[in-house]
Amino acid sequence: MTVSELLDEAIARLEQAHVSFGHGTTNVLDEAVWLLLHALRLPLDSLNEHLDETPTAAKVKAFRTLVTRRIESRKPAAYLMKEAWLGEHRFYVDERVIVPRSFIAEWMQPRRYDETVSFFGRTNRESVKRALDLCTGSGCLAILMALMFPEAQVDAADLSADALDVAKRNVLDYNLGRRIHLVRSDLFSALGGRTYDLIISNPPYVKAASMKRLPPEYLAEPTLALASGRDGLDHTRTILREAYRHLNPGGMLVVEIGHNRRALERAFPRLPFEWPATKSGAGYVFTLRREDLEA
Ligand SMILES: C[S@@+](CC[C@H](N)C(=O)[O-])C[C@H]1O[C@@H](n2cnc3c(N)ncnc32)[C@H](O)[C@@H]1O
Secondary structure (H helix, E strand, O other): OOHHHHHHHHHHHHHHHOOOOOOOOOOHHHHHHHHHHHHOOOOOOOHHHHOOOOOOHHHHHHHHHHHHHHHHHOOOHHHHHOOEEEOOEEEOOOOOOOOOOOHHHHHOOHHHHHHHHHHHOOOOHHHOOEEEEEOOOOOHHHHHHHHHOOOOEEEEEEOOHHHHHHHHHHHHHOOOOOOEEEEEOOOOOOOOOOOEEEEEEOOOOEOHHHHOOOOHHHHOOOHHHOEOOOOOOHHHHHHHHHHHHHEEEEEEEEEEOOOOHHHHHHHOOOOOOEOOOEOOEOOOEEEEEHHHHOO
């Protein structure tokens, strides 16, 4: 069987099984390609060069087994392959952390630094000396931030000791152990009087009603990484209350909130949220300056 035929077969199986996407891919074609390239041990984005090749029987078997596991377990492909990608950056993941997919990563692509620096209100990358990734999970955003701002010392905080173990592995993989400091903390509580030029956070933000309707793929992720009270804003409320005290003058707060923009603006009508555009549109991530939080 050719690679092309194997791909068609997997697409048909995944479609028939009605698996859900949203953990690194958004559609059946991308999901099947990712699984296929992994099983064939080929680089991402190399599919077209290999479509007419005939893989060994062992590789065909490995691929079919992987697709079967994806269908039967309903786990995100990322957990089965123990990897997730944000742009060109690979991270180790397993069931102890949510699968990385934050919109914030769109502005954290170090190789496109010149295009993205203005997003953080910065004119040069050396100006960020102290940064915080609150709710770090796998450490993915803390790592991108450290790569983006080469002079920054980065604190990466999470309540989950399991998540911090995964983050540690990724930090070491990227050789950033001297610049990223993992902290077990309930939001800001263990950070004392530390202050930062930049605070980013992708906190849990799924509201209670939505938690009840999650597809199995999402239920495979830690509940601690998803649920945030009745309206999905429990964590964000605390962040908004306490961020001012932890920001340096001129500092910026960047928080992802998913679909909760209207509820947030209703709850904080006086805050001048900015809603930068993401690939999926605006309204999923807000930014605020320290001065905006002063009142
Ligand atoms: C949506 S995940 C984000 C993980 C990672 N930053 C990313 O973008 O992939 C939220 C993370 O917040 C952590 N968390 C939940 N409640 C917390 C709290 N009260 N204090 C600190 N971290 C918390 C979870 O363990 C989880 O790792």
